[in-house]
Amino acid sequence: MTWNWQNADWPNFRYDAPSLTLLERKFLQSAGEVIGAVRHFNEDDSNQLRIELLSDEAVKTSEIEGEFLDRVSVQSSLRRQFGLNADDRQVRPQERGIAEMMADVYRSWHSPLGHEGLFHWHSMLMAGNRYIETIGAYREHEDAMQIVSGRLDKPAIHFEAPPSRQVHAEMENFIAWFNQSGPNGRTPLQALTRAAVGHLYFESIHPFEDGNGRIGRALAEKSLAQNIGQPSLISLAFTIEKSRKAYYSELERHQRTLDITDWIIFFSETILEAQRATLDRINFFIQKAKFYDRFRNRLNERQQKVVARIFKEGTSGFKGGLSAENYISITGTSRATATRDLQQLVEIGAFTRTGELRHTRYSLAWQK
Numbered sequence: 001m002t003w004n005w006q007n008a009d010w011p012n013f014r015y016d017a018p019s020l021t022l023l024e025r026k027f028l029q030s031a032g033e034v035i036g037a038v039r040h041f042n043e044d045d046s047n048q049l050r051i052e053l054l055s056d057e058a059v060k061t062s063e064i065e066g067e068f069l070d071r072v073s074v075q076s077s078l079r080r081q082f083g084l085n086a087d088d089r090q091v092r093p094q095e096r097g098i099a100e101m102m103a104d105v106y107r108s109w110h111s112p113l114g115h116e117g118l119f120h121w122h123s124m125l126m127a128g129n130r131y132i133e134t135i136g137a138y139r140e141h142e143d144a145m146q147i148v149s150g151r152l153d154k155p156a157i158h159f160e161a162p163p164s165r166q167v168h169a170e171m172e173n174f175i176a177w178f179n180q181s182g183p184n185g186r187t188p189l190q191a192l193t194r195a196a197v198g199h200l201y202f203e204s205i206h207p208f209e210d211g212n213g214r215i216g217r218a219l220a221e222k223s224l225a226q227n228i229g230q231p232s233l234i235s236l237a238f239t240i241e242k243s244r245k246a247y248y249s250e251l252e253r254h255q256r257t258l259d260i261t262d263w264i265i266f267f268s269e270t271i272l273e274a275q276r277a278t279l280d281r282i283n284f285f286i287q288k289a290k291f292y293d294r295f296r297n298r299l300n301e302r303q304q305k306v307v308a309r310i311f312k313e314g315t316s317g318f319k320g321g322l323s324a325e326n327y328i329s330i331t332g333t334s335r336a337t338a339t340r341d342l343q344q345l346v347e348i349g350a351f352t353r354t355g356e357l358r359h360t361r362y363s364l365a366w367q368k
Helices: 017-038 041-063 071-081 095-105 116-123 166-180 193-207 212-227 235-242 245-252 261-298 301-312 324-331 335-347
Strands: 147-150 153-158 351-354 363-364
Touching: 017 071, 017 193, 017 261, 041 095, 041 147, 041 166, 041 235, 041 261, 071 095, 071 153, 071 335, 095 116, 095 147, 095 212, 095 235, 095 261, 116 166, 147 245, 153 245, 153 351, 193 212, 193 261, 212 235, 212 261, 235 301, 245 261, 261 301, 324 335, 335 363
Parallel strands: none
Antiparallel strands: 147 153, 351 363
C-alpha cells in the first residue's frame, strides 16, 4: 500500500479548480448571510450566541473522537476565557482544555500559523491526559503512526502517517504552505479549496501523538476565518459528527492519492451544510430570545421547566412533538394539571397543538 506522502510529487495535490467555482461562490454568499444575521445583536446576545456555538463545536469535535464532555462545564470555561460572568463549578481538565483551545482559535484567527501556536493548542487539548508520552510537541516515538480498527491481533490499517523523524520537516512545509495560501500570502487559494486541502494535508502528516482530528478541524476553521476576514463561527464539527462515517471514509480514500478533487467537493459541501446549520441555530437563538421576551412572566414553574427542556433539544426540537405524557414525565405533575397547563400554553399563544386524543402533540409557537 502506497500512502499519499510516499508519492514522489507529495505534497503537490492535484484538483480541478474550475469545478469548484460554484461551491466557492455559495460559500461567500452564505458567509455574508451569517455575518448579516448577527450584525444587529446587542453585546449580551452576541456573547451568548458565541458561547453557545463554540461550546457546541467543542463538545462535537471531541465526540467525533469518542470523548464525551459536559456542555455546561465547557460553557462555564468559555465564559471565563472571554471575561464573562461564570459560575464557580468545578471543571474537568478536558473541558477546560478544549474551551481554552476553542477560545484561542476564535481570538487568534488572523495570526500566522506557527509551530508554537500548534504546540500551545495541543497542550490545552491534552490537559489531564496521562496516557501519551509527548504533550505540546510533535510525536517522537519510533513505532509506526497508524490509524487502525478491528481485533488487536489482526488490525485493519486505514492509514499510516510519515515516521516521527520526518514530522518536523513535514510541518515546516505545511506551515509555509498554510501561510502562503492565505488571502495575503504569495499563492492565495479560495476559501473552500484552502480549508479542504489544508485539512487533508495536516491529517496526512498526523504530527501529534493524539488530538490530530480536533486540531485539524480547528485549522480548517482558522483557514475559513482568514479568508472571510473574521471568525467563522461555523458549525463544522457539529455537521461532521452527523456524517462521521462518510467523513472518515473520504479522508481514508484520499490519503492514498494526490488527486483530490472529490475530497475538496465533499469537504466543501460539508462546510456549506455547516453554514446552513449555523444560520438555523442563529435563527433558533433569535426565536428563543423573542419567545422569552413574550412569555417570561406568564409561565408557571412547571411550564418554564418544560419550555427549557424543549429548547435544550435545539433546532431539531422535541422529536415527534411534545405529548401530555412527556409533560407529566418532565414535571412530575398529575395528568389533570398537565392538561390545564398545556391548554393555557395554547391559549396564550406559546404552544401550537396538532392531532387529537392520544395523538395530540404540542410545539413551541414561533413568532414570524
